[in-house]
Amino acid sequence: MLALGLALAALIGLSLGLLGGGGSILTVPVFVYVLGYAAKPAIAMSLPVVGTTSLVGAVRHWREGNVNLRVALLFGVVAMLGSFTGARFAARVRGPLQLLLLGAVMLAAAASMLRRPRALRDAEAVDAVDGSAHVRPLVYAVGLGVGFLTGLVGIGGGFLIVPALVVLAHVPMKQAVGTSLVVIAMNSASGYAGYAGRVHVPWPLVAAFTAVAIVGIVIGTRLVRHIPALTLRRAFGVFLVLLGALVVWQNRGAFGG
Template sequence: MDLILGIVLAICIGISLGLIGSGGSVLAVPLLIYILGVPPKSAIAMSLVIVGAVSLIGVIPHWQQGNVNLKIAALFSPTAMLGAYIGARIASLPIISPTFQLISFAIAMVVAAILMIRNNSNELDNSDRHKNYQWLAIPVEGLGVGILTGFVGIGGGFLIIPALVLLGKVPFKEALGTSLIVIALKSVTGFAGYFGRVFIDFNLMMYFTIAASVGTITGAYLTKFTQSKQLKTGFGFFMIAVAIFIVMKEYLFGLT
């Protein structure tokens, strides 16, 4: 029953990715841990594969619409991939406790939620006052986002998209499509940093990936009938609620 429930919820994760372009890992990690009983480090490693694969599928419609900038992706991705590997290697060290990692995950969720709500209320500014391309800043931020991804498993779209818009002068829709390529690539190296150091349930990860992929395709179709701004605001507050739940479980009650 837990597996069936997990697969159903994985479809919901995919739908959230298809609808609003984010939310995969922030839902997948708590689900794997608290519903299916996967150890925290393993859950974060598995979420990288799940979100990476689903993001790769999500690139397809953006590619067809011409909303993928390969030049910018090539600039952002190498340092992001390196950072993800470094973050994963740090997280897999015995000195990093699962509780510390999950508290860090909860903090990152709150930051992501706040940025999601703010960016949803105020359109990202891509005006001429950001005239100079900050080509050094893009790979530097890529490194930071990559380390965050490897350490806590969050894909980092909430940081990648503003960076591409503000620093790379990329239109928002193009930044969204390009960010999915970056997420997919750094998920590969992030998982490589965990591989062989934590337990991986490959069967469960495969079921989750397939279910989330189906959800993503469904979510992409549903965007025709929904208002993404309202969804993002609501999801942002939901993320804050999940973060509070994680802190209560890990820190106040110490149940894991």
């Protein structure tokens, strides 16, 4: 099972490199259903994996000029506040309910990948205005919400961050992918800080998982120019529908008892 878990770590990194998000949402299910950890440790373990992997991907995008650091810092600081709050709040939420919420978020992510909003398609068509465009106030609300979900259920939130950056912050699509990785790294660090000292983290396993995911994201950032993003989004969206439905079904009794 460890070998399967590490293979899936490579897939997580690959999708982060190719899509700027989405893959991190698989990390908790892998820790829970493949490696056998309980929900709360799995969520805490996922955060350093997702954060470190995203940071490596962000550096590669930055070298190619695909990171808007100003927007990343503005959006990321707000998201960090939400993430720390979500992690602290998670102590009051039972593990099965966290997994049920994660399953629902996975289905929402799948819907986002299978059918992008018209506003996002229009923004991509004109490739936005420029890399230092005005950040609308609504983007901060999105950052706070994404951050809270990161701390509560262990997602990176790239599937929400990328559209928010394109539509609300007017960041060009290519920059939005790299910028989202910076935000995810900040988000994950803050979320883990909220869990620190509350759950046990097996660091050797987390380090191995992270190393494999980093290999995946390095490959993904190199392939991003050569593989049709729309095809990838749809294929990954279908996979998320199946996995999200399974997670929801297995935790359907979370509201009882």
